Amino acid sequence: MSADDGRTHWPVIGHEEAVRGLRDAVRSGRMSHAYLITGPEGIGRSTLAMALAQALNCEHVIDERPCGECDSCRRIDHGAHPDVTRVDLDWQADMIAAPRGDATRSRQRLSIETIRWLRQDIVTRPVMGRWKVQIVDDADLFSESAPDAFLKTLEEPPSFAIIILVATSVDSVSETVRSRCRHLQLGTVSTALIRETLESRGVPPAAAGAISRSAHGRIAWALRMANDPEALRARREKVEAALEHLTAPLGRVEISGVIASNHSRNREATHELLDLYTGLWRDALLHRAGLGDLVVFPEVGDRLAEYANNFGVGDLRRAVGATQRCMGDLDANMQARIALHAMVMQWPR
Numbered sequence: 001m002s003a004d005d006g007r008t009h010w011p012v013i014g015h016e017e018a019v020r021g022l023r024d025a026v027r028s029g030r031m032s033h034a035y036l037i038t039g040p041e042g043i044g045r046s047t048l049a050m051a052l053a054q055a056l057n058c059e060h061v062i063d064e065r066p067c068g069e070c071d072s073c074r075r076i077d078h079g080a081h082p083d084v085t086r087v088d089l090d091w092q093a094d095m096i097a098a099p100r101g102d103a104t105r106s107r108q109r110l111s112i113e114t115i116r117w118l119r120q121d122i123v124t125r126p127v128m129g130r131w132k133v134q135i136v137d138d139a140d141l142f143s144e145s146a147p148d149a150f151l152k153t154l155e156e157p158p159s160f161a162i163i164i165l166v167a168t169s170v171d172s173v174s175e176t177v178r179s180r181c182r183h184l185q186l187g188t189v190s191t192a193l194i195r196e197t198l199e200s201r202g203v204p205p206a207a208a209g210a211i212s213r214s215a216h217g218r219i220a221w222a223l224r225m226a227n228d229p230e231a232l233r234a235r236r237e238k239v240e241a242a243l244e245h246l247t248a249p250l251g252r253v254e255i256s257g258v259i260a261s262n263h264s265r266n267r268e269a270t271h272e273l274l275d276l277y278t279g280l281w282r283d284a285l286l287h288r289a290g291l292g293d294l295v296v297f298p299e300v301g302d303r304l305a306e307y308a309n310n311f312g313v314g315d316l317r318r319a320v321g322a323t324q325r326c327m328g329d330l331d332a333n334m335q336a337r338i339a340l341h342a343m344v345m346q347w348p349r
């Protein structure tokens with residue numbers, strides 16, 4: 001393979017174009033002082049940001065940065081480099097005292113106090129490396145007043161500073177912030193590459209296949225699942241519960257009952273369930289069409305395939321559509337009981 005075929009030695013899987021661009025910038029010294037990395041959670045945005053921080057401060061010869069082995073690379077990897085700070089909601093909860101009476105809000109938003117801390121930190125010279133690097137994870141969670149406070153830093157960062165904002169989508173960051181950053185949009189990583197990566201790290205083929213199909217291109221999510229049997233087990237339980245909701249009459253009653261009444265307290269949980277329902281109905285459709293190899297939930301494949309045989313392809317398509325519509329209705333603040341009931345009524349029985 002040629003040196004420019006997209007594969008680099010950076011500790012990043014996929015995202016070749018973004019990696020190549022950053023690698024070339026590091027080598028030529030033509031860095032932007034502010035980057036905005038966007039993409040769905042779990043796709044490897046923070047991994048890329050950390051790799052850039054390593055490449056900038058690595059002690060190895062320039063063509064081999066980041067080496068992953070020098071003191072600087074290791075410290076960055078462990079979150080122990082004095083010149084590299086990664087800020088997210090957890091960091092904020094540990095490092096920044098919440099304004100009085102505002103403990104809950106500070107767990108959901110990056111506060112103005114955090115921005116102040118970043119502004120003071122960025123102007124102090126690096127003590128160990130060449131660059132001062134700030135990675136702001138959850139940048140779409142800036143509280144409303146925070147971006148303005150941050151703009152001055154983004155406008156005139158010190159010559160030794162690089163700021164990397166990580167966000168879900170470019171729309172969730174204010175235009176003024178966005179226009180001051182070089183934007184890197186990360187796409188999904190192919191299922192085949194995720195599977196190959198997992199297998200190369202010792203995950204048994206069956207598990208690697210199942211995780212890579214469920215990952216929907218999110219490499220970081222897949223690696224987390226593979227390294228965390230507990231998370232994998234929790235996920236399996238959720239899939240089982242969702243299948244029960246789909247297929248058992250009593251399960252369906254539960255949707256417009258317990259789940260609807262919990263919705264206002266935990267919207268995230270409803271959303272996660274609806275995601276599972278959509279995935280399961282899609283799988284049912286694939287089983288029905290004889291494409292069982294492509295399903296996202298192979299762990300319940302046999303039962304779902306048998307269930308799917310009761311219905312026509314049109315029935316199953318309608319179920320997918322009704323479930324997605326319900327998500328839209330809930331986002332538009334329709335009453336949960338009504339939206340969920342309408343969805344269940346359109347599912348085949």
Ligand SMILES: [Zn+2]
Binds near residue numbers: 058060065068069
């Ligand atoms: Zn290094």
